[in-house]
Amino acid sequence: MNIYINGLGNVSPQVTTDSKVFLEEPINKEGVSFWCIDPDYKAILQKANLRRMSRLIKFGIYAAQQCLLDANVEDLDAILTGTGLGCQKDTEKFLIDIYGNDEGVLSPTKFMQSTHNTLSGQIALMLNCENYNFTYVHRGASFESALLDGVMLIEEGAKNVLVGGLDELTETYLTITNRMKMWRKEQINQLDLFSDKQSGTIAGEGASFFLLSKEPTPKSYAKIKGMKILFKPKSIEAIHAEMASLLNDSDIAFEDLDVVVLGVNGDPAQDKLYDDLKEKYFQEIQLTAFKHLCGEYKTASAFGMWTAAQILGKQNIPEVLKLNKNDKPRLKNVLVYNCYNNSNHSLLLLQDVNA
């Protein structure tokens, strides 16, 4: 399988919208929740939309558009998004409206904008694109499901496919998930996430888009060699076996892996799985992390894939990503392994375009 990543668009709590830049100056904020840096929405959205659209839709549209500009593509064969919670803010607002006036007369605007497929539909509207359009909403496998669909479409003959993962934070969501003890109790400098062993992780959000294509361009960042989505695998041996089978399909040995991108999130209970894998199988390999930069959310793996594509495209691993020191001069094969809430696991194998 050779599917090329020809464009990137990423709005996140870091400086990521310009894909020429790759975490040269990472932001290190203090907090337990890390929100997207607002790009200049005025440049791409009309006033009415600026006011009406939720942050999720705004930063989603921005990331999608950056991706298309980056790839210099206008005609899409498909628009695919994955979102764990969809339009959380508009959903909350409509729920509050329902109870605020006891199921009385309501404005339908928030309801109309609260469906999970709002962003895919908005991108189609913006581009006047009548082609294939899907939205996946499966927790930590939302983005991966969209990506898998994109891979299948390219294999079926599609030329250019836009795939993205996105989720938004809201104050209400934070209040609720805090009660569920998902996040750190104390404020933390985000870059200290892995050294400070407290329970819980940090909350995040973002929208990361990729332009997948059948053919490479001078811009191509990397190629996708294969992927797997796992649901509740029984053991780390089972996960390792899936990794082996994924690598084997591309005739790649474990020794050929140059980087493994891990979805560690700083919560010792959740990171145990990664620690076991590291100890057993990844002693000699360069390991990187990304959730200290973007926070944990259901589609954070899309940010992880962005780091992998950038690592290969730039042939450089920013220090801020490194979990150990096994850096190789030439970077060919990168495996991304993410696990969400110990249920949704995903494996993604990327390769250097020229390999």
Added chain:
Amino acid sequence: MSKKIFISGIGMISSIGDNIEDSLASLLETRHGIKAIEFLETKHRGKIPVGEVKASNETLSQRLNLPTKDSHSRTTLLGTIAAREALRNSGVDLKDGLRTGLISATTVGGIDQSEDFYREFLKDPTKGKLRHISKHDCGDSTENIADDLGIYHFVSTISTACSSSANSMMMGARMIKHNLLDRVLVGGTDALTRYTLNGFNALKILDPGHCKPFDQNRKGLNLGEGAAFVLLESEKSIRQRKYNPICELTGYGNSNDAYHQTASSPEGKGALGAMRLAIKTSALNLNDIDYVNAHGTATYINDLSEGNALTTLFKERFPKIGSTKSFTGHTLAAAGSIEAVISILSLKHNFIAPNLNFSQTMEEVNIQPVKELIHDVNINHILSNSFGFGGNCSALIISKL
């Protein structure tokens, strides 16, 4: 790689029946499910009729032998009933070494439980049961069904508004064709909620009476609830277990209307695109289609848009057309798979269910839906449409073997 996608098991629950047998009887006896609200807690009780499954969550839980106290969202309960039935009547043994996946679809997810949570939470942010809100997301019901059935090979959820479960069928079929799965349980589930009832009510597209699809005097849709699942199987799986499948999924198409966030384009370009693609994948001719199970929500805009798209496609040489939403109401994410199951029953038992309440042809398009039940009809191919907010349009073709 499997060229054919077989359908070997079906399960369904809606206001016209708790299972396939009861649903079939309702269709054959022209017994619709649009009635006054009995179970959904809402101020609109007595005012807005719906297609409600006439059982409380406790009763549904008991039927499933699950704990009755707050165990699951209604979306999970309905979905589990239909998914268990589909798997059971397919006779599949999940432990035979083949790869089985589950792709479900929902728009409301566990929002019925979030509503209970928010009622308390809004008064005091330290209140509201966390186990209610933990079921809020769309993946919750799918993972509960996967755990209940023991399906682990691939599990995912689609939410493309009212076309959701047609899309889960399409994605499932494609995964089999890509040899990623040998079989896959596909469908969707959506419960009635205050959220959707108030949302559609705010949009002013709910008929205060029984809906009238494709009628000049249609006043809007009736909301419904339910779930339906079908088991799609590869040639290999069917051959290995020497099974006689019910029928075949021969075509599917997905297109976006790219017109407006919620309203369909008057000419129905997304609908037309989806139907054309479905015909193309099936390699059938237009005149092979014997019946169109239309999206037919009975809103002014949908029926006009779909009517125009059908007219453009068939150039007035229409097959039989009808909307079974006059039986079940609009079950949102479940509509695509519920109508696929109704289509499968039509093929299996040689009947076409009537489009209830039709009396006057629309001024703009000459759609004459089936008014009475047609018995002993020879039908081989059915086109089933599902369109939704966000411009998402899908069409499926289901064929006799």
